[in-house]
Amino acid sequence: MSKSKDKVQEKLVELAGSLKGIDAIRNCVYAVAAVADILRTSLGPNGMRKLIIDRYDNYVVSNDGVTILRDLDIQHPMGEMLVNMGKTHVRTQGDGGKITVILAGELVKRGLKLVEEGVHPSVVISGYYCACESLMNMIDELSVDVDGDKTLLRSVASTSLSGKFSERATRRLSDIAVEAVTTIAEGGRLMEVKDRVQFVKREGGGISDTELVHGVIISKDILSPKMPRRVEDAKIALLSEKLYLEKPADRSVELQINSPEDLEGYLEEERKFGERKFSYIKRSGANVVVTEKGINKVIEQSLAKNKILGIRRAKPEEFKLLSEACGAKICSRVEDLSEEDLGYAEVVEERRVGRDKYVLFSGCRGPKAVAVLVRGGSWFVCEEVERLLRNAMVAVSVAMMHKKVVGGGGAIEIEMAKRVRKIAYSVEGKRQLAMLEFASALEMIPRILASNAGMDEVSTLLELRSKHSGSLNWLGIDFENKKLRDMREYGVLEPSYAKIRSLKSATEFASSVLRVDGMYISKMGLEKRDQAK
Structure with missing residues (x-):
């Protein structure tokens, strides 16, 4: 037993290769730079798209940072860490993932240059942190207050969506993003977009046909063709109870019917059960009933006879969102259902898109959840619209929460x-060199933006430096007219908090890379990597 244990330990420390000192830093920096460089030409509204083909010959064409990073097959650990950092930034801040990754790449490259020139990594890291900390208060100084201004919030949304769609589609989606986020905000407290916004994708139509519903979409057919297809001034009952006689859970228990009288007795019991349950629904005054479980035929027929719209077996996530949207209380016992438990919607109606049917609950009062019906010419387009619109909503919510934009x-x-x-x-000292390199890394962002817009990056950078040396602090690149312009007037705005997080993430990541002074690969680890391939 001890011999086998010793062999395992020997295997663990047996190395397939190792790098030490500056060679280890170089190896990590080259991997990080390779990932960051992939995103350079896709930055900005004029950024190019990438065609990515995976090992299964699936392909995607996009200039969205998360989409590109998600589909890249990165083998180097530092490359994987950089990709995960970019994904996390977009998930939490909505926008700025590409800038964060590119900035991190620039910082590690410039840090390596200083190390090669004889500056100790700890001095470089100290200089980077000093530069980063000095910018925190400055970002607040350069920010403007949002204070619920929907025009500024639309600018945040359109900046997040710029370069992804046509101008008309961008305006439409920006309006939807702002309206959705401001609707689900409760007393100034913002709710998570993923928890309170429902996305339903339907192929067909154009992106501009995407619509916001102040309510919820239920992906189910109406229970019976005899029921109304549209109900106005809807009073909605939500029931989680099984409205049918359930079969015994114990399989050893059998229902024996030996005569027509036995069958008639069973059907009579089922009829009484249905009539009793329906009487409570009718007493509540509901004209729309949605259940999470099944409904028996007697109740179904009674609902249709009384012109009550019924839906059964709603998806759990849609059922919960409907409660949030219309204000209905979910009742576990129909006997407890009362008028106070009912929700409200101006209109409940069945719609059809292509071959698909769904039931739309719209015009809810003060909804805590909303739905977006996403349209596009193909399923891929619908998925792209959902992903980017969700990111725009997160960016708007960050701007609302922290109340400042830059x-x-x-x-x-x-x-x-x-x-x-x-x-x-x-x-004093060599920290100054690191801080100057930090400044140069920041300047790479407008240089790349200018280059991707077809402008001369050096001339643009020099002009920006000249203008910003005075009081023109908001001057940036007008991508349409290829000139410099005040970004407040141009409507290109980003949440200030997202910028702070971007700076901190890039600085922390660069510091982690520059602290590496040894890289050791065990043979066991190498074998596992080869097997994964």
Whole structure:
């Protein structure tokens, strides 16, 4: 037993290869730079798209940062960490994932250059953190208050969506993003988009046909063709009870019917059960009934006879969202159902898109949940619209929560670079070199944006530096007219908190890479990687 244990330990420490010192840093930096460089040409509204083909010959064409990062098959651990950082930033902030990844890539490359020139990694890291911390208060100074201004919030949404769709579609989706987020906000407290916004995708039509519903969409047919297809001023009952006689759970228990009288007795019992349950529904005054479980034929016929719209076996997530939207209380016993438990919607109606049917609950009062019916020419387009619209909603919610926005289009990066340089010259020692490289890394964002827009990146950078040396702090790149412009007037705005998180994430990641002084690969680890391939 001890011999086999010793062999395992030997196997664990037996190395397939190792790198030490600056060679280990180089290896990590090259992997990070390779990932970051993939995103460079896709940055900004004029960014190019990437065609990514996986090992199963599935392909995707997109310039969305998360889509590109998600489908890349990254083998190097540092590359994987960078990809995960970008994904996390987009999930929590809605936008800015590409800038975060590119900035992290620039910081590690410039940090490596300083290390190769003889600056100790700890000094580089200290300089980076000093630069990052100096920018935190400055970002607040350069921000403008949102204070519920929907025009500013639309600018945040359209900035997040820019370059992804046509101008008309971008305007439409921006309006939907702002309206959805402001609707589900409760007393100034924002709710999670993933928990309170339902996305239903339907192929057909254009992106501009996407619509917001102040309510919920139930992906089920109406129970009976004899029931109304549209109900106005709907009073909605939500029942989680099984409205049918359930079969015995114990399989050893059998229902024996030996004569017509026995069968008639069973059917009579079922009829009485249905009539009794329906009497409570009718007493409540509901004209729409949605259940999470089944409904027997007697209740179904009674609902149809009384012109009550019924839906059975609603999906659990849709059932819960409907309760949030219409304000109905979910009743576990129909006997307890009362008028106070009913929800409200202006209209409940059945709709058809292509071959698909669904029931739309719209016009709910003060809904705590909303639905978005996503339209597009193909399923891939619908998925892209949902993903990007969800990100835009998160960006809007971040702007509302933290109440401040800054200029996009490279404006904030140029201003931050200017401030860092000014502070750096007052810092003694080699930390100054790291802070100056930090400023140069920030300037790469407007340089890349200018290059992707077809502008001369060097001339644009020099002009931005010149203008920002005065009081034109909001000057950034006008991508349409290929000139510099005030980003407040242009409507290119980003949440200030997202910028703060981007800076911190990139700085922390670069510091982690530059702290590496050894890289060891065990043969066992190498074999596992080969098997995974």
